[in-house]
Amino acid sequence: MAPRHHLVSEINIFPRQITLIGPESYLRALSNPYELFLPDIVHRQNYEAQLKLNLPFENPDLVVQEQANIKVSFKVAEFVEKTARLVIKKENFPSQSRFTIPKEDRQTEVVYAVPKSALGRIRLKEFVLTADFKTFNPVDSTVALFMRRKPQIVRSDGIVFKKRIKLVYE
Numbered sequence: 001m002a003p004r005h006h007l008v009s010e011i012n013i014f015p016r017q018i019t020l021i022g023p024e025s026y027l028r029a030l031s032n033p034y035e036l037f038l039p040d041i042v043h044r045q046n047y048e049a050q051l052k053l054n055l056p057f058e059n060p061d062l063v064v065q066e067q068a069n070i071k072v073s074f075k076v077a078e079f080v081e082k083t084a085r086l087v088i089k090k091e092n093f094p095s096q097s098r099f100t101i102p103k104e105d106r107q108t109e110v111v112y113a114v115p116k117s118a119l120g121r122i123r124l125k126e127f128v129l130t131a132d133f134k135t136f137n138p139v140d141s142t143v144a145l146f147m148r149r150k151p152q153i154v155r156s157d158g159i160v161f162k163k164r165i166k167l168v169y170e
Contacts, residue, residue, distance in 0.1 A: 002044040006155065008115065009075035015067055018053070022063035030055065038072065048073040077115040079155065084124055086110050088145065088165070091130040099141070099167040101131055108145070108165070113158025126151040131165060141167050 013036065020027055036051070050069045085107045093099070110129065114122055128149035135144035142164040150159065 004079050005044055005076050006079055006113075007074055008077045011072065011074045014071045018070075019066040020055070020063055021066075026063055036070065036072070043076050044078070046073070046075045077117060079113040079158065080116050080119065081111055081113055081158070082119070082122070083109060083111050084127070086124065086127050086129045086161075089128060089130045090133070091146075091148075092133040094133065097133065098170050099133070099136070100170055101165060102168045105165045108161055110147075111160040112150070113155045114151075115153055118153045122151055122154070129161065131167075136167070137164075141169070143167060 020030075034055070036053075038047075038051070039049075048071070050071055053065065053068060053070055055063065055065070087107050088101060088105070090101065108129070110127065112127075126149065127147070130146050130148050131143045132146055133143055137143070144164055145161060147159055147161070150156070
């Protein structure tokens with residue numbers, strides 16, 4: 001993929017399977033499933049192509065292929081990084097606990113990746129970032145932060161935020 005471009009759909013392959021007729025020893029030597037390699041191009045846009053199926057047989061005349069070409073298609077989108085400050089919500093904090101999130105850490109910066117075409121559709125209230133008291137570490141008084149909810153169009157592997165915060169005892 002081109003920089004900042006990612007798949008946004010499944011990779012569709014048609015037909016899903018092919019029939020080969022030939023010597024059993026040839027056919028057993030072929031990996032199942034067979035790996036299909038796309039031409040080495042930088043994908044910046046949706047892809048749809050007919051690819052010739054080149055099977056690695058020593059003597060290809062001994063094998064009859066029902067299908068010589070395979071159609072491959074998928075969608076690609078350009079992603080951009082955005083930064084937002086999100087409120088950290090308490091989770092699993094005992095009602096009698098004297099530990100709390102310090103005022104300066106009640107919000108934290110989050111960097112996320114979103115399709116460029118969807119920039120205007122992102123609502124910060126769709127994100128839910130929590131500090132879970134079940135992860136409390138008494139040695140350093142920290143708890144883990146978790147992204148409990150995000151807009152569906154935001155890439156999960158494109159979200160960056162600090163992983164732990166230090167609580168204060170009041």
